Amino acid sequence: MTADPPLVLDIDGTLTRPDRWGIDPRVFDPIRDWEAPVVIATGKAFPYPVALCHFVGVPELVVAENGGVVYTGDDVFFTADREAAQAVAERYRGAGYELGWGEEDTVNRWRETEVAINLEQPIEPLREIAAEYGLEVVDTGYAYHVKDTNPNKGDGVETIADHVGFDLEGAVAVGDSVNDVSTFEAVGRSFAVANADAAATEAADEVLEEVHADGTLSVLERVRESR
Ligand SMILES: O=C(O)COP(=O)(O)O
Numbered sequence: 001m002t003a004d005p006p007l008v009l010d011i012d013g014t015l016t017r018p019d020r021w022g023i024d025p026r027v028f029d030p031i032r033d034w035e036a037p038v039v040i041a042t043g044k045a046f047p048y049p050v051a052l053c054h055f056v057g058v059p060e061l062v063v064a065e066n067g068g069v070v071y072t073g074d075d076v077f078f079t080a081d082r083e084a085a086q087a088v089a090e091r092y093r094g095a096g097y098e099l100g101w102g103e104e105d106t107v108n109r110w111r112e113t114e115v116a117i118n119l120e121q122p123i124e125p126l127r128e129i130a131a132e133y134g135l136e137v138v139d140t141g142y143a144y145h146v147k148d149t150n151p152n153k154g155d156g157v158e159t160i161a162d163h164v165g166f167d168l169e170g171a172v173a174v175g176d177s178v179n180d181v182s183t184f185e186a187v188g189r190s191f192a193v194a195n196a197d198a199a200a201t202e203a204a205d206e207v208l209e210e211v212h213a214d215g216t217l218s219v220l221e222r223v224r225e226s227r
């Protein structure tokens with residue numbers, strides 16, 4: 001009998017239901033009862049994964065904003081500066097486009113190192129402006145993220161593993177998009193859900209037959225079976 005492996009889980013596309021927004025509630029208990037660290041690694045702003053950990057009832061081990069913000073449970077690290085991303089957003093708005101989240105914009109309101117743009121907005125002018133500032137635009141299938149090219153989820157996961165003291169070779173990751181590729185490279189065993197994009201599908205050790213939370217739940221069962 002061996003212990004549960006540490007887990008690294010993405011949110012959108014991975015813990016969600018396929019038909020509507022929102023987390024599949026069936027993932028709550030297995031995550032809460034997992035007998036090893038669970039890291040939530042997401043492109044969403046910092047408060048979202050923190051709240052997820054809080055409401056599931058697990059320690060807050062969080063990589064947010066695609067690695068721009070990392071929380072080890074003791075320390076918060078910011079690995080990118082929002083100024084350039086903010087300048088890109090201003091230029092994009094100045095050119096007559098919108099970020100696309102409405103006036104109060106709860107998507108970017110607490111975002112500290114990057115800017116997210118709604119997929120309904122045109123990406124080409126965004127890419128052009130971002131390139132002028134040396135930034136990249138990452139399309140997760142849920143939003144366009146204007147970000148520094150350096151931070152990524154995988155580096156953030158390494159920071160947390162070092163701090164908490166677990167071995168990433170023994171860790172298992174599940175994800176669905178290009179922003180999970182660095183996570184897949186950081187862990188010993190990686191799974192892409194069936195709805196994953198081409199980059200995640202290619203980078204994963206295994207591609208699941210099930211989509212979204214069904215895929216993740218199947219991984220949890222499988223890696224637990226080896227207990
Ligand atoms: O914020 C996004 O665009 C996607 O979020 P995720 O990394 O949790 O899938």
Ligand SMILES: [Mg+2]
Nearest residue numbers: 010012013176
């Ligand atoms: Mg995702």
